[in-house]
Amino acid sequence: MKAKREALISLFTAMNDGKVDADIIDLLLLVNSINGVYTTSSCSGRIGVMEEPAFGAKPLARWLIKVHREMSFEEMREALGKAEKGLLFLKSQPPIFHVVAEDLGRARKVHELGLASGFKYTTFKAIGTRYLIEINGTEYLTAPLGRDGEILVDDTYLRFALDIGNSMLRRSKGRLPRLFENFRRLRNELGEDELFHELREEYGV
């Protein structure tokens, strides 16, 4: 697991490269500015069409389309046209944040904060001397659509399933302001991190 300096450099570099989901940049900056707390990988929530060449062969899976906002029917239809081999799924996934806490007291606070913000799958793991908290929602959709390039449902169904997927995404992203507010309070309690400000200036973000 990365130490905070390394994690901050990764984050600022990714931001400079435009690789961080725009709707969670402020939140990531806030979390990383807290003393003894930082983020590793995160995702602002997404929806898309995935093709899995063989059942359960996740490493070989590829996104035919993946967006961090609601997906339109036309976008989904176009992506389905690219299907070749394997199982096709419509997937909707809530925001997910991996937060490292440098001691058990902080870990418990972040864990409770995630749950209190409505992210009901928030859990944590002890790794070495640090703690990894995963802040995660429950809104997962995995709808099979077809196989080997063949779509086994009609457009009425596709619109129906897409509508559910988009609703789940909207609902889960709707919790981000509350999460932000709760991290703001945690920063007031734990204080700011000088390293964050030094490196932020250095990387010009």
Next chain:
Amino acid sequence: MKAKREALISLFTAMNDGKVDADIIDLLLLVNSINGVYTTSSCSGRIGVMEEPAFGAKPLARWLIKVHREMSFEEMREALGKAEKGLLFLKSQPPIFHVVAEDLGRARKVHELGLASGFKYTTFKAIGTRYLIEINGTEYLTAPLGRDGEILVDDTYLRFALDIGNSMLRRSKGRLPRLFENFRRLRNELGEDELFHELREEYGV
């Protein structure tokens, strides 16, 4: 969170009432026989059809069918005939075990054991002075099928989606023997619990 005595009494009572999934009874007995470790709620993995009256209204959701083994096409078809109001989903869910460890050392061992047994969503939470480890797989299927009693897919699709759901269930349950073997090793390491044997005799299970 229940203390061990209370948890054991719940388990033995549920076993006497025939309310514990048969394919995980041996595993639950094994885990609870370990010193400083016990289970709260568990499920051996299931597949079924769920009706949610309103989007996201989980507390009001009801299973039209739910089985802890593979589901047949006829069973699914019959269940769909009972649909009335709300969204219909085919759901497949892997085994899930909630294990309490009485100290952080044990919690880390159980956590690592879950991961090493192939349950990749194994996580833990600190609750008071104890630790709750959730041993969980990744094989979740949530396929929307229709709305307000209307099925929006044909039988070809239903068979296709059911086949995926059953495969996921088979795969996730297929890890139970490895989990059992790993808990057997942990018992050798941590020793047996006298309270378990006393209460087991008392409840005659």
